[in-house]
Amino acid sequence: MATINWAVDPTHSEVQFKVKHLMITTVTGYFKNFNIEAVTADEDFTKAERVVFTADVNSISTNNEQRDTHLKSPDFFDAEKYSEVRFEASRYEAAGGNDYKLHGNLTIRDVTKPVTVNVEFGGIVVDPYGQTKAGFTVNTKISRKEFGLTWNAVTEAGSVVVSDEIKLQAEIQLVKQA
Template sequence: MAVSNWQLDKSHSLINFSVRHMMITNVRGSFNDFEAQVTADTDNIAGTANATITIDASSVDTKDAGRDGHLKSPDFFNVEQHPNIVFKSTKLVSKGGEDYELTGDLTIAGVTKPVTLQAEISGPAKDPWGNEKMGVSANGTLNRSEFGLTWNAALETGGILVGDAIKLQIELQFAKA
């Protein structure tokens, strides 16, 4: 095979996150608007895959309009100055079977840092209509303060309002172009 373009199937894709709140629970959220450009040869994914994911930071959704507004503010994503969160892959290492280690440069609020995610790449497989599909699941944790997202509040009982570790859960489905 040769390197092919893969188009994101948004209806079967998600980008979710969670963060510790008040040191007692996890608050979950998602980004509802994102794009992905992927090229890969499925016979040599680790050696040929190239991906860029662009997330509209203003599409953050935690099911709380006030919190979402705060996340869009200069305290966090500063969407007026930095409307997009961007991940550009730099390395994909096979760990055997469908397991991979995906490294890339992540830019949030104008700060770019390398991140490594654990990934599973499934497929390709044909759907009932003859389209070739591929799935990517990726998980990892990043430290929000490394991206300049340092806003917080102290709690009367000790501790902080918002944890530093952000857990990511990404599910993407692609169709061969």
């Protein structure tokens, strides 16, 4: 059984988060700089020996510089002290068809909690340049407050400005390393 290293293809991958603003609309943000290290037995991801995702907090973009600066501040991610979001998988489990559950630990700031991520496996193909690629659609929901992201404000009518629930979504393409 051969061990295979996989690296993220950043030009064909994206990581985003969605949060309700004033409980009436959704704001989308991205981590522009992120990395994924995966090691599998053959091309079978259910036999993953290692899957680690990291995102650079300083690469957050919501298309609003003032909001991005606030997100990087101690009110939220505190990027100066905690520059990285990290997910380290412990188990990749078949959930039927092309659906899987990726179990692991998510670390935001100085808080680490177990998280289960939904994964839709898109398959493995060889691209026109001879590179073997694997594709995944990933999503989950987390409570930001559980990770120490507790800042909020209340409107005059009593609504919260930022919801607790954060939706995390990603389109990931991995490249088999020689």
